[in-house]
Amino acid sequence: MSFKVSKGEIFGLVGPNGAGKSTLLKMLCTVLRPTSGKGYVEGHDIVKEATEVRRSIGVVQEKLILYSPLTPIENLEFFGNLYNMDSKILRAKIMELLDDVKLMTVKDRPVGTFSTGMRQRLNIARALLHDPRVVILDEPTNGLDPQSVRWVRDFIIKLKERGLTVVLTTHDMYEIDELAEVVAIMDRGQILEIGNKDELKSRHGVDKIEDVFLSLTGRELRDELSGRLRGRGW
């Protein structure tokens, strides 16, 4: 597999369950080490320059990377300190982000008392704390109410407007249709097709990305078992 994401674009990465999206993203985030091949983020090798890569990326995973007993400020301070941010700059950045994600009024309350939508907004703030150039969003609207979904989508557009590169994975094809400029459709560890969203649709003679997706990956149900259980005769 080989692909390139241009600076400042919203890149949609889609695929059925078990396609390998999360594995690919974990390698780009330097959490998983690739067994072969090369990867670069902002020109940095994901194996040899892992620290630089980590400084360049902000990650919003499906699982919220937040500590429920801590307040938003404590959560953001913790992660900001891991990036060695100067305390004054960090404090100012936290206030700016809390304002951006509309959580200023609850900044001193434990995150455990927040709704899913509030947590996801804080999760996004956490990912942007150290001014990353690339933002990786893995299912960012999963489980959110329509108002929160709208807010997250609008915020993704704002990120692009600020010049950030966004890599977005989601099972919501409407979201991809609305947000992504370039789309990669992957399955079983391979990229089946990649290109400008409108070009893909016209190439397949359809109006929606969902139809492109289904024509490439098929309509049969995918009952993928986790790798661990699969190897044990289950």
Add this chain to the structure above:
Amino acid sequence: MQKGSFYHLYIVMKKDLTEFYRVRARLVSMIMLPILLMLLFGYMFPSSGSITHIPIAIVNQDQSATAIQVINSFTYMAQSGNAFNVLTYTSLAQAQQALLQGKIYAIVIFRPGFGEGLKSGAAAVQVIVDQMNPTLDQVVTGGIQSIFSQLNVQLSLSQGFPAQAGTISVNFQGLIPGSPSSFEFLAPGFIAMSMVMGGLAGLAMTFSRERELGTLDGMLMTPISRFSIVMGKAMAQAVRGIISGVMIVILAIILFGVKIYGNIFLMSLIIFLGILSFTGLGLIATSFVSDQESAQMIMLMIEMPMIFISGIFYPVLQLPLWLRDIAYMLPLSYTVSAFRSVMVMNAPLSAVWPDVLVLIVYSLVTFAIAIPLFQKMVTK
């Protein structure tokens, strides 16, 4: 100046402690569990079990024929029921040294003039008992008392002593001056046990919880080293363990009149090294599982036997040989042994250095194994 691994270690530790402090249930359980255990064992203590072959010493300072005859009878009776192994020491100093080293549990001293005294009805033996283990203390005291009672009956009936003459009185004496509370000897073990719960289980749980929640991935995506994550979390557990230990010491002093005879700094050093050893061991054990429940089960499997065979309730020397070998492979045995010696017997570092050295080596080795294992665990 660039902030390094130790700064990140501190940040992770602070976060873990804040998180822990905020969750009331975790905080309450940390405080309540050791207190409940201490109250339980403090009040219900002690009961004797099927303890056999307890090594005790005889020091004969009399050398009269009567004394030798009584000693032979005592030895026969003591060993016939497999309760005791009787060893003979020529000097009291040697016997006391053996008692301090835990090689024997009591010294029965026949003072000069014992034989003559027996004839006139004023014979007394002195028994020095090791009170380090209250259960054993009771068994030893009761056993020796019972043998002398039987001897008195035999002497008056078969040897033809007058009714009042021939009575041997037994004067028991402990290693510690005064009348120490029996719980005093259990307290060091409880403190060590609370560290096991705080250190071993806490660290394993915090890692598996963070893995399940996804927050561990969040940390791994920042420019923080794996060393800082592991050590930061270990230090947070160490602080928790020390807080827990201090609480128990204070309660043991207030409720049970436990006295601290030893050096506080040396005690703290032993606690700290003990916790580091436990956390290293806990990390190795749980690096093979990914969920909290499995981690909990593994921890329980290690914790429970460790608590019972590490000398808290039952002396290690009284265990079967194979179980003793296992006990000596566990850090709690060394922690309990060193901590108890310092706290109760005011042992200096020169007396407990072998235990301290084992704990240092244990910590270094377990963390040297645990950190690469952690690296492997998070990248698989």
